[in-house]
Amino acid sequence: MVVADSFAILMYLEEKYPQHPLLPQDLHKRAINYQAANIVSASIQPLQNLVVLKYIEEKCGSGERLAWVKHHIEKGFAALEKLLKDHAGKYATGDEVFLADLFLAPQIHAALKRFKMDMTEFPLLLRLNDAYNELPAFQDAMPEKQPDYVPS
Amino acid sequence: MMSSSSKLVLYSYWQSSCAWRVRFALNIKGLAYEYRSVHLRKGEQFSPEFKKLNPLCFVPVLVDGDIVVSDSFAILLYLNEKYPQIALLPSDPQLRALNLQVSNIVSSSMQPLIMQSILKYIEEKFGPAERQLWVQHNIERGFQALEKLLKDFASTYATGEEVYMADVFLAPQISVAEMRFNIDMSKFPTLNRIYKSCKDLPEFQASVPERQPDAEL
Numbered sequence: 001m002v003v004a005d006s007f008a009i010l011m012y013l014e015e016k017y018p019q020h021p022l023l024p025q026d027l028h029k030r031a032i033n034y035q036a037a038n039i040v041s042a043s044i045q046p047l048q049n050l051v052v053l054k055y056i057e058e059k060c061g062s063g064e065r066l067a068w069v070k071h072h073i074e075k076g077f078a079a080l081e082k083l084l085k086d087h088a089g090k091y092a093t094g095d096e097v098f099l100a101d102l103f104l105a106p107q108i109h110a111a112l113k114r115f116k117m118d119m120t121e122f123p124l125l126l127r128l129n130d131a132y133n134e135l136p137a138f139q140d141a142m143p144e145k146q147p148d149y150v151p152s
Numbered sequence: 153m154m155s156s157s158s159k160l161v162l163y164s165y166w167q168s169s170c171a172w173r174v175r176f177a178l179n180i181k182g183l184a185y186e187y188r189s190v191h192l193r194k195g196e197q198f199s200p201e202f203k204k205l206n207p208l209c210f211v212p213v214l215v216d217g218d219i220v221v222s223d224s225f226a227i228l229l230y231l232n233e234k235y236p237q238i239a240l241l242p243s244d245p246q247l248r249a250l251n252l253q254v255s256n257i258v259s260s261s262m263q264p265l266i267m268q269s270i271l272k273y274i275e276e277k278f279g280p281a282e283r284q285l286w287v288q289h290n291i292e293r294g295f296q297a298l299e300k301l302l303k304d305f306a307s308t309y310a311t312g313e314e315v316y317m318a319d320v321f322l323a324p325q326i327s328v329a330e331m332r333f334n335i336d337m338s339k340f341p342t343l344n345r346i347y348k349s350c351k352d353l354p355e356f357q358a359s360v361p362e363r364q365p366d367a368e369l
Contacts, residue, residue, distance in 0.1 A: 007256050011252055030229075031221045031230040037226075039223070046264040047264065
């Protein structure tokens with residue numbers, strides 16, 4: 001069986017390998033996870049991918065490209081701060097790592113490292129970022145640790 | 153369907169393809185809801201009240217008692233879990249994954265790049281001709297991928313003989329591509345066939361923009 005698309009893959013893994021669930025039992029908390037995941041995957045990531053950024057840069061230069069990226073990331077991050085404010089614990093939606101964290105962690109990492117964003121307006125996300133950086137599972141998944149890593 | 157005692161409330165705009173997905177899904181599941189219009193062209197999505205519901209200022213938003221869910225993808229997964237009658241996802245793992253993948257291609261790789269605010273930016277910066285090229289490029293790229301993906305799975309609907317989440321995402325997107333952006337759908341025969349099947353459904357017909365309470369015809 002072949003599964004493509006990170007969301008489809010995660011839901012497949014969740015259903016096939018139920019140990020250490022990626023979603024909480026409570027329906028409301030599950031919905032918070034789905035929303036956080038989609039803020040990243042539909043409202044931020046598509047607008048920061050290489051194809052789109054290359055297009056903007058070719059047409060208007062790298063200044064515009066950075067402004068574009070910052071605008072969309074900041075909009076998404078502001079929404080995430082509000083969404084998660086009343087639900088976050090040690091991680092995004094409680095004290096366990098769930099689906100929302102899987103989408104947030106790489107996105108926050110990209111904002112800080114790739115786009116060098118100032119995230120002081122997003123204290124919750126910064127706190128989550130610190131928590132993710134303590135996790136061996138997250139450290140092992142970092143781009144720099146992958147077999148195809150090329151230093152830039 | 154439109155009673156103030158209905159438990160479900162849907163914030164929608166008649167022309168929003170994302171809200172359309174949820175209208176179609178609610179009809180398929182036989183769930184009554186109260187329709188509340190957010191007039192996007194008038195900027196009602198930026199009102200403080202609506203911003204409280206969804207800080208991203210997008211429709212659709214579903215309110216189910218105390219629970220507020222934004223984003224059509226999240227709303228459909230929530231509805232599917234809370235109201236399991238008439239499932240939006242098949243039980244077979246491969247077809248389930250395929251439905252999620254198709255839904256995500258539409259909701260992450262296509263719609264966000266062609267929504268009004270982005271197109272306005274493209275047109276302001278680069279002009280109307282570039283805007284049309286951008287739209288065409290992004291829609292056709294997505295539809296080509298979907299056509300390949302579904303060629304071997306589709307029969308009456310996207311992944312078989314029942315309507316599922318993939319159809320719910322596809323049908324409104326195809327309609328918008330054809331009607332608003334003049335995309336030639338004959339290049340995508342599988343998608344076209346799926347769309348025709350959806351158009352025959354009363355649940356789809358009731359969900360079309362022109363039949364919504366806030367339609368301006």
